[in-house]
Amino acid sequence: MEENKKTEQQPDPVEKKRCAVVAIIGRPSAGKSTFLNTVCGEKVSIVSPVPQTTRNAIRGIVNGSRGQLVFIDTPGYHDSEKKMNLRLQRLTRERIPESDCILYLIDSVREPGNEEDRICEILKPVSSRVVIGLNKIDLPSAKPSRIRRYLEEKLPEMPASRIFEISAEKDRHIGPLLTALFDLSPEGDILYPEELYTDQEVEFRIAEIIREKAILHTRQEIPHAMYVDIADMEMKRNGKELWVRAFLVVERESQKAMVIGKAASKIKMIREEAMKEFRHIFSYYIHLDLQVRVNKNWRQKDPLLGRLLGR
Structure with a gap:
């Protein structure tokens, strides 16, 4: 009787760590700073009901089993010809080519306007690196379906699998969005020690x-x-x-x-x-x-x- 041959079981390959710099972009009051504070678990970016509170590129660091995401909370993209607003617009635009991924946050309560059109124009050439969060879906007036139709028109190359309905304030459905960002992230060593959640002075x-x-x-x-x-x-x-x-x-x-x-x-x-x-x-x-x-x-x-x- 022929002796049974034992097949040696190969161990599962260990996934290499991933690390990415992620620029957060969106209109004023889209919830970018709230999102950053929620995913970091600490106060990283100030929050207020006044639009355009954020004036700097604020860094927040998220560490997970798959690696590290370094988020940059950019100023809200606001159409204005005032000197300070032009500088804020430039600060936001400059972060896009410097980033591995882009998180585009949209207020699902508000109607898309000219500012949303401008952001989509900026993101269209880099849509392969974009993940979108339709924020504030916990509010009764939220209309994420309307925003999805708008995105189909303005960013036709954007796959629906990278569009997520979230609530940054209530910490809802954030996990799948972070997973999508890790999927887009390049393999590499982490940039900051794991105990850090911001690099601010x-x-x-x-x-x-x-x-x-x-x-x-x-x-x-x-x-x-x-x-x-x-x-x-x-x-x-x-x-x-x-x-x-x-x-x-x-x-x-x-x-x-x-x-x-x-x-x-x-x-x-x-x-x-x-x-x-x-x-x-x-x-x-x-x-x-x-x-x-x-x-x-x-x-x-x-x-x-x-x-x-x-x-």
Whole structure:
């Protein structure tokens, strides 16, 4: 009787790690910053109901069993000929060729407009690297089917398998979208240590938190007419306390009075809420000395805009 031959079972091949830089693009208030904070599990990008809160390319890092995704939250793409808005548009466009993948987030509540048309024109040549998230589907007024029909017309090469209906705020259906991004990611070593969820400097994160709280407590034109200048930072008590002196800078004296508030009530509230947020983010205590000053028409000053916007 012929002896049975045993077939040696081959082990399953181990998938190599993947790593990608992913640019997040979309109209203002599409939920880009909320998405970034949700997938990173920490506060990376400030969030407010005021459109165009994000002014810089914010990096958030997601680590998984398949590798690492380095997200860049770009400013909302807004059609405007103002000097600052033109710089923000350029900042967003520049991130596309620098990225391995692009995540296009669309507010499924709003009707597509001219800005959406412009974004689709930019993405059409690189659609093979694009994943789309139809955001805010948890809202009753969401109409993802309408957005899908729009995308069939504007991005006909985009496969339906890379379009996902999600809620960044409620953390719904994010997993399949991340899987699609990993599928598009090239094989390679991770760029950052796995314990990191952002590469932002401490000074930048402090300034952004202050700006977020100021935006929430001001109105009309003031949120867009404001930036934060960190004048001094000094670590004390053997690394247990960071002393920070910062200025909320506005364009006009009348705005200064509005930010300070009656009996300094508003600036005090902004300071207290910022310090409360710091306690959730940093391992050391941050003492904040916050004041308001005027830099007249700062949004027309190219050197300052270049410094604030990182270009």
